[in-house]
Amino acid sequence: MPELPEVETVRRGLAPALEGATIDAVKLARPDLRIPFPPEFSRRLEGARIAALTRRGKYLVAPLSTGESLIMHLGMTGRFLLPNGPIERPGEFYYLSPPDPAHSHVVFTLRSGGRRFELVYNDARRFGLMDLVPSSALRTSRHFARMGPEPLTPEFTAGVLAAGLAGKTMSIKVALLDQRVAAGLGNIYVCEALHAAGVSPKRAAGRLGPRISDLHAAICSVLEAGIAAGGSTLRDFAAADGRTGAFQERFAVYDREGEPCPACAKPVRRIVQAGRSTFYCSACQR
DNA sequence: AGAGCTACCTGAAGGC
DNA sequence: TGCCTTCAGGTAGCTC
Incomplete structure (x- = not known):
C-alpha cells in the first residue's frame, strides 16, 4: 500500500502523539513480521523516550533516548492505529473497515503528558518489518546502506x-x-x-x-x-x-x-x- | 554487475 | 452459494 506520500502521511499523523512519548510496554503477538524482531526487542524499547518520528524512503525512523532508533516499514498492508490515542475523538474507528485483530502484531503502550494510550501495528500480509539499530549507524544499516537519494530534498537533482x-x-x-x-x-x-x-x-x-x-x-x-x-x-x-x-x-x-x-x-x-x-x-x- | 524470477503472506474480487 | 484463479501499494535472495 504505502509509498513515500502514504508513509509521509502516516508520519505526520503519528508524530504529534509519539514525539516526546515514553514507551511503557511492547507486546508482540508473534516473533516476526517479514523478518524476525531483533533480540530482546521489547526490553530494548521499554522505558525509552521517542525523540522524533522521521522518514527515509518508505521507512519510518524513531530515534530513541537509548541511543537506538526504531525502524519501521509498512510493507504492503501495514497500518498503525491509535485506538484510544490522543486524538480528538478517541474511540472513533478510523478505518474504512475494522482491521482484523488477528493481524495486530505489535501493541505499544505509550505515556505522554500523564496520559497512557496504545499504538497498534496491524499488517495482514506481514510484509512490514521493525528493527532496532544504533542511531549513529543508521546510514550504514542494512536497510539504508544502499538506499538512493531522498526525493524532495536538495540532494535529489x-x-x-x-x-x-x-x-x-x-x-x-x-x-x-x-x-x-x-x-x-x-x-x-x-x-x-x-x-x-x-x-x-x-x-x-x-x-x-x-x-x-x-x-x-x-x-x-x-x-x-x-x-x-x-x-x-x-x-x-x-x-x-x-x-x-x-x-x-x-x-x-x-x-x-x-x-x-x-x-x-x-x-x-x-x-x-x-x-x-x-x-x-x-x-x-x- | 546486471537482470529476471521466485518467495514471503493474506484477502478481495472476478469467473464459472 | 461456492470453489478456483488472479491480483495487490514491497523487498530480498537466488540464479544465470
Whole structure:
C-alpha cells in the first residue's frame, strides 16, 4: 500500500502523539513480521523516550533516548492505529473497515503528558518489518546502506537521477522501482511520474537523454501532490487519524486501464513489467 | 554487475 | 452459494 506520500502521511499523523512519548510496554503477538524482531526487542524499547518520528524512503525512523532508533516499514498492508490515542475523538474507528485483530502484531503502550494510550501495528500480509539499530549507524544499516537519494530534498537533482540511471538497459519503469535509484517510489507514483513526464515506461533507463529533467520534475511534483492530498487510498489505506487519502481520485493512469488518458483521451493501457502492472498512455508517453 | 524470477503472506474480487 | 484463479501499494535472495 504505502509509498513515500502514504508513509509521509502516516508520519505526520503519528508524530504529534509519539514525539516526546515514553514507551511503557511492547507486546508482540508473534516473533516476526517479514523478518524476525531483533533480540530482546521489547526490553530494548521499554522505558525509552521517542525523540522524533522521521522518514527515509518508505521507512519510518524513531530515534530513541537509548541511543537506538526504531525502524519501521509498512510493507504492503501495514497500518498503525491509535485506538484510544490522543486524538480528538478517541474511540472513533478510523478505518474504512475494522482491521482484523488477528493481524495486530505489535501493541505499544505509550505515556505522554500523564496520559497512557496504545499504538497498534496491524499488517495482514506481514510484509512490514521493525528493527532496532544504533542511531549513529543508521546510514550504514542494512536497510539504508544502499538506499538512493531522498526525493524532495536538495540532494535529489536531475543530475543525481541521471547518474543513478546511467548505463542501465532495463526499462525506466523497472529502474525507478529500485530504491537505490531514488528512495520511496513505488508502482503508483512511478506510473504517474512517467505519464506526467511523457516518458514511455518501456524506454531504456540509461537512454533518457535531456528528458531526464522532465522526469526529475515529474517525480517531485507527483510526490508533492500525493503528500498534499494525504496519500492515496486504494483498498484500505488511511492516515493515523483515519482520514483516507484523496490522491487516487487524481491518478492519470494508475489503475485506469481502458479509461481515457486525461491529456489526450486515448485509452490507458496496462502491461506487465517485471511481474507488476504498468499503466500508461501510448500516445502521450514516448 | 546486471537482470529476471521466485518467495514471503493474506484477502478481495472476478469467473464459472 | 461456492470453489478456483488472479491480483495487490514491497523487498530480498537466488540464479544465470
